[in-house]
Amino acid sequence: MTSGTFELGLNSFGDVPTQSGQLLSDAETLRLLVDEARLAESVGLDVFSVGEHYREGFVDSATPVLLAAIATATERIKLGTSVTVLSTNDPVRVYNEFSTVDAVSNGRAQLVLGRASATESFPLFGYDLADYEELFEEKLELFMRLQREESVTWSGTVRAPLVNETLHPRMQAGGIPTWIGVGGSPNSVIRAARYGLPLMLAIIGGQPERFAGHVDLYFRALEQFGQPVQPVGQHSLGLIAKTDEEAADTWWKCWMPVVERLGRERGFYAPTRQRYDAELATGALFVGSPETVAQKIAGVARALHLSRFDLKYDINELPVESRRQTIELLGNEVRPRVLELLEREPVDA
Amino acid sequence: MPDTVNTIGILGAGKVGTVLARLAIAAGYRVLIAGSGDPQRIALTAEVLAPGSIAVTGVEAAAKSDVMILALPLGKYRTLPVEALRGKLVLDATNYWWEIDGIRADLTDLRTSTSELVQEFLPGSRVVKAFNHMGYHDLDEGGRPTGDPDRKAIAIVGNDAGDLRIAAAIVDSLGFDAVIGGPLGDGIRLEPGSELFGANLPAAQVRDLFDRFPDSPRGRDVARARAADVPA
Numbered sequence: 001m002t003s004g005t006f007e008l009g010l011n012s013f014g015d016v017p018t019q020s021g022q023l024l025s026d027a028e029t030l031r032l033l034v035d036e037a038r039l040a041e042s043v044g045l046d047v048f049s050v051g052e053h054y055r056e057g058f059v060d061s062a063t064p065v066l067l068a069a070i071a072t073a074t075e076r077i078k079l080g081t082s083v084t085v086l087s088t089n090d091p092v093r094v095y096n097e098f099s100t101v102d103a104v105s106n107g108r109a110q111l112v113l114g115r116a117s118a119t120e121s122f123p124l125f126g127y128d129l130a131d132y133e134e135l136f137e138e139k140l141e142l143f144m145r146l147q148r149e150e151s152v153t154w155s156g157t158v159r160a161p162l163v164n165e166t167l168h169p170r171m172q173a174g175g176i177p178t179w180i181g182v183g184g185s186p187n188s189v190i191r192a193a194r195y196g197l198p199l200m201l202a203i204i205g206g207q208p209e210r211f212a213g214h215v216d217l218y219f220r221a222l223e224q225f226g227q228p229v230q231p232v233g234q235h236s237l238g239l240i241a242k243t244d245e246e247a248a249d250t251w252w253k254c255w256m257p258v259v260e261r262l263g264r265e266r267g268f269y270a271p272t273r274q275r276y277d278a279e280l281a282t283g284a285l286f287v288g289s290p291e292t293v294a295q296k297i298a299g300v301a302r303a304l305h306l307s308r309f310d311l312k313y314d315i316n317e318l319p320v321e322s323r324r325q326t327i328e329l330l331g332n333e334v335r336p337r338v339l340e341l342l343e344r345e346p347v348d349a
Numbered sequence: 350m351p352d353t354v355n356t357i358g359i360l361g362a363g364k365v366g367t368v369l370a371r372l373a374i375a376a377g378y379r380v381l382i383a384g385s386g387d388p389q390r391i392a393l394t395a396e397v398l399a400p401g402s403i404a405v406t407g408v409e410a411a412a413k414s415d416v417m418i419l420a421l422p423l424g425k426y427r428t429l430p431v432e433a434l435r436g437k438l439v440l441d442a443t444n445y446w447w448e449i450d451g452i453r454a455d456l457t458d459l460r461t462s463t464s465e466l467v468q469e470f471l472p473g474s475r476v477v478k479a480f481n482h483m484g485y486h487d488l489d490e491g492g493r494p495t496g497d498p499d500r501k502a503i504a505i506v507g508n509d510a511g512d513l514r515i516a517a518a519i520v521d522s523l524g525f526d527a528v529i530g531g532p533l534g535d536g537i538r539l540e541p542g543s544e545l546f547g548a549n550l551p552a553a554q555v556r557d558l559f560d561r562f563p564d565s566p567r568g569r570d571v572a573r574a575r576a577a578d579v580p581a
Binding site for chain 2: 119128129130131132184185186187190205206207210213214216217220221224263266267268269
């Protein structure tokens with residue numbers, strides 16, 4: 001992979017921001033996302049992806065509807081997901097929605113399939129979290145057949161059987177780019193390789209270089225399954241500001257309450273500022289000045305053989321100005337600098 | 350006693366299992382690792398993520414190891430090979446994690462620690478709770494030689510002093526100070542919801558968090574549930 005093919009993307013979970021200290025409404029947040037996608041395109045970013053969450057403070061529950069709106073407001077930027085929770089969706093429905101987004105966007109739709117770190121869709125749609133693996137496995141098998149075969153006959157446990165079913169609108173032959181999002185489970189890495197699908201590493205804590213073994217496992221597994229080499233991407237959280245200090249302080253104010261709330265739900269205690277600072281220095285938070293973030297992205301690109309890096313730029317209650325600044329700096333300053341750094345010292349093929 | 354431990358078996362080849370396998374190999378143990386089914390399914394994972402470990406069935410790991418580590422989702426503890434684990438020292442690194450296990454009232458009863466449930470299911474084994482409270486990236490990145498000023502600690506609890514000594518020696522050889530706590534019922538002091546859960550701290554602070562648990566909000570909830578003998 002050469003620097004010429006390195007892609008930089010933005011990920012949003014539809015986090016509701018503040019403006020002049022006031023929370024935006026859900027509707028205002030959705031309109032902001034369309035504007036932000038347009039801005040991302042204008043500063044030269046490659047992909048804009050939206051997640052799938054079902055809780056207060058997040059407005060990305062109807063992902064393909066939002067992507068279709070963004071499609072009509074943009075011309076070139078690729079439109080993806082971060083991630084689509086396939087386990088609690090109907091693969092037939094996902095095919096129809098994304099073949100529609102792909103059609104209206106003139107071939108710009110793509111997907112990352114996974115579970116995300118949120119789990120609200122399981123009780124909401126009547127699934128048991130403990131069945132996650134089986135649901136994902138069976139639905140992925142069906143979804144890939146729908147994309148790769150013209151007419152599908154299928155029966156299983158997760159939906160009604162299909163007999164010579166051809167879905168419409170048709171996707172282009174072979175379907176749309178479909179990545180598998182993984183959070184560190186070796187089994188998920190091997191599953192992505194088995195299907196010959198690109199791998200998106202969600203790295204939200206700890207040193208990203210830790211995942212070098214997973215990338216090695218992925219390439220070895222692709223080889224073992226006789227699949228061609230596929231791209232590897234990384235999704236991480238972060239914020240870019242003019243200086244490291246401004247970025248660190250702005251992000252801390254919003255990130256800390258979010259982690260505290262997650263900790264209450266899951267039974268761990270929130271990290272200290274000291275630990276946060278360590279996470280900025282060597283961990284998975286991409287928070288800093290354009291130069292700091294560019295160096296960090298180029299570093300992980302080399303360590304993990306990445307050809308794509310997606311920054312999740314929104315977090316609950318982050319001021320809209322900080323979001324705008326992150327998008328502008330990522331496109332105008334970080335992107336050219338990362339390409340330059342990777343030109344100088346490329347990612348090993 | 351500790352020097353009789355040559356082979357460690359690990360049940361679970363996921364995030365935690367592969368990290369512990371790597372640490373155990375680095376410490377010089379022979380490591381047998383097992384997933385939930387055919388060893389062939391985890392052979393490549395073992396080879397790449399824990400080079401030197403040997404992928405086997407759960408039953409074989411139990412039969413051929415001196416000490417076993419549980420690194421599977423807690424929700425699956427009823428699938429453990431009870432007979433094969435008979436007579437073994439079993440280090441329980443599992444936690445109730447509802448995102449994986451689903452919502453389970455049986456695993457959230459404050460009157461019993463989850464390691465006591467595992468012990469009850471494995472009546473012929475000796476269970477010590479260990480390696481559960483530190484996140485797997487911290488385990489992966491944090492191992493240090495004995496005496497290193499940056500060394501972090503892992504709290505362990507169990508019912509037998511001899512077993513705790515063996516467990517402590519293993520914790521030490523994997524790169525962490527062991528902080529020895531009370532009986533298995535005190536495992537709740539290391540579980541999700543406790544201040545120690547997620548802790549990546551030196552021994553003095555781990556000891557302090559362990560000791561002050563009864564005065565924490567969670568500790569008071571546990572004391573109340575245990576006194577009234579109702580679940581929560």
